[in-house]
Amino acid sequence: MAIPLQISYRDVAQSDVLEAIIAQETAKLERYFPRVVHCRVLIEHTRGRRPIGAPYRVRIVLTVPGHEFVINQSADDVAVRTAFRKAKRQLQEHARLVAS
Numbered sequence: 001m002a003i004p005l006q007i008s009y010r011d012v013a014q015s016d017v018l019e020a021i022i023a024q025e026t027a028k029l030e031r032y033f034p035r036v037v038h039c040r041v042l043i044e045h046t047r048g049r050r051p052i053g054a055p056y057r058v059r060i061v062l063t064v065p066g067h068e069f070v071i072n073q074s075a076d077d078v079a080v081r082t083a084f085r086k087a088k089r090q091l092q093e094h095a096r097l098v099a100s
Helices: 016-029 080-099
Strands: 005-010 038-045 056-064 067-075
Touching: 005 016, 016 038, 016 080, 056 080, 067 080
Parallel strands: 005 038
Antiparallel strands: 038 056, 056 067
C-alpha cells in the first residue's frame, strides 16, 4: 500500500527530480513501519529568516496511528535523504516500542 504523500514548496521552485526522490524515500519507509497513515514534506528556502546558516530546510511530518513524527533538516542544499534517514530511525524505534 502506498503511503499518501503531500509535497509543498515555499520560496523554492517545484522540481520533478526532487519529487521523484521524495516518493522513493517515502516508499522505503513502509519497510520499517507499514502502518504510516500520511507523509507531508515541506521544502523551503530560509533566506531572510536567518542571516547565518543553511539556506534550505526540509520538514517531514509522518503520521502513524496514535502518533505524529516531525523531522526538520537544514543543509546547504536540500537534504531530503538525510531527513528521510532520520524519519527511518524514528519509525524503527516506534516499531520496536509498539512490538514490545
